[in-house]
Amino acid sequence: MTSDRFSSPPLGVLFGIAATFFALGITVNVVVLERIESEARTFVAAVVVNAATTELAYLAVRDAGGGLLAALIAGWVVASRFGLLAASLGARITVGRTHRLAIALQSFDPNVGLAVQHDTQRDVIRTFWRVTAAMHAGWWSGTIVGIVFGNVIGDASAWGLDAVFPAAMLAIIGNLLRDRAGLVAAVIGATVCVGLLGVAPAGVPIILSVGGAVVALGIPTGTKK
Amino acid sequence: MSWVVVAALAAGVALQRVVGMFLGGRLMTRYPSTARLASLIPTAVVAAVVAQLTLTDGTSLDADARQVGMAAAGVLVWRRAPFIVVIVTAAAVTAGLRAL
Structure with a gap:
């Protein structure tokens, strides 16, 4: 656990997260709009589903000829990591039900990943909401740009935008990887996930990556030199 | 993706977050x-997401310029480069290689 580098996310980090979600908003919504051909539904889905991977998983299964129920299940399962992230954050905070519910509904990888790096509840919650605000500023503006200018932008991967999200996630857990236990959790979690792709149903490899955290419990905490 | 599907996906995702927070969080507490x-x-979990987005096309291993971009990002993270430098470099390297 550390709070030196991210005691309060610096503006540069918040700007980077907003930029990441701006790129993600464009990338995802260009794809979704192309598939469902409705600006209104693309926008509402971006806002209320509140999970880009869920939308993409649903469309991927439908594109592959899968049935409605199979596509819905795939969409739900890939979002299960948000439940795990919410649980890990829920164990760190003691706030009222309404506040807890609001935090639950906004639990994503970056805001939980950065929040849990703090020791005090005040810092955890402050970091969570600041990162959440940055994420939404980027996501909403990127969604609008993706829907309005999707035809002009074309293939977002030609701009390297598909590398932005994983790079941002890597930067977010970079601090945690300097701890031996964190490194073990990450390496095993990533290995399990990649190893099970194509074997296990969509989303399940991500759930089973939690095994990395379980194994890392046996590793003493300590910063790598 | 009909309105009903949008509602069903939204409800399923929200339910998992709420269950995780209230039940999972309580168990851990x-x-x-x-x-x-x-x-x-x-x-x-985040490392698994990074690996999946970097090394695969979603279903199987995939060799792509994105991996070179992510390698550059990895070096910058290791060297404690600013966040924005990491993501801009990853995108620029990936896009540059694809443009070749």
Whole structure:
């Protein structure tokens, strides 16, 4: 656990997260709009589903000829990591039900990943909401740009935008990887996930990556030199 | 993706977040030994997401310029480069290689 580098996310980090979600908003919504051909539904889905991977998983299964129920299940399962992230954050905070519910509904990888790096509840919650605000500023503006200018932008991967999200996630857990236990959790979690792709149903490899955290419990905490 | 599907996806995702927060969080709070597990889970899950988005096309291993971009990002993270430098470099390297 550390709070030196991210005691309060610096503006540069918040700007980077907003930029990441701006790129993600464009990338995802260009794809979704192309598939469902409705600006209104693309926008509402971006806002209320509140999970880009869920939308993409649903469309991927439908594109592959899968049935409605199979596509819905795939969409739900890939979002299960948000439940795990919410649980890990829920164990760190003691706030009222309404506040807890609001935090639950906004639990994503970056805001939980950065929040849990703090020791005090005040810092955890402050970091969570600041990162959440940055994420939404980027996501909403990127969604609008993706829907309005999707035809002009074309293939977002030609701009390297598909590398932005994983790079941002890597930067977010970079601090945690300097701890031996964190490194073990990450390496095993990533290995399990990649190893099970194509074997296990969509989303399940991500759930089973939690095994990395379980194994890392046996590793003493300590910063790598 | 009909309106009903949008609603169903939204409800399923929200339900998992709420269950995770209220049930999972409560279980972890009740058993203090799980506190460390709670702090390690995000690392394992986010690393898995990074690996999946970097090394695969979603279903199988895939060789792509994105991996070179992510390698550059990895070096910058290791060297503690600013966040914005990491993501801009990853995108620029990936796009540059694809343009070749």
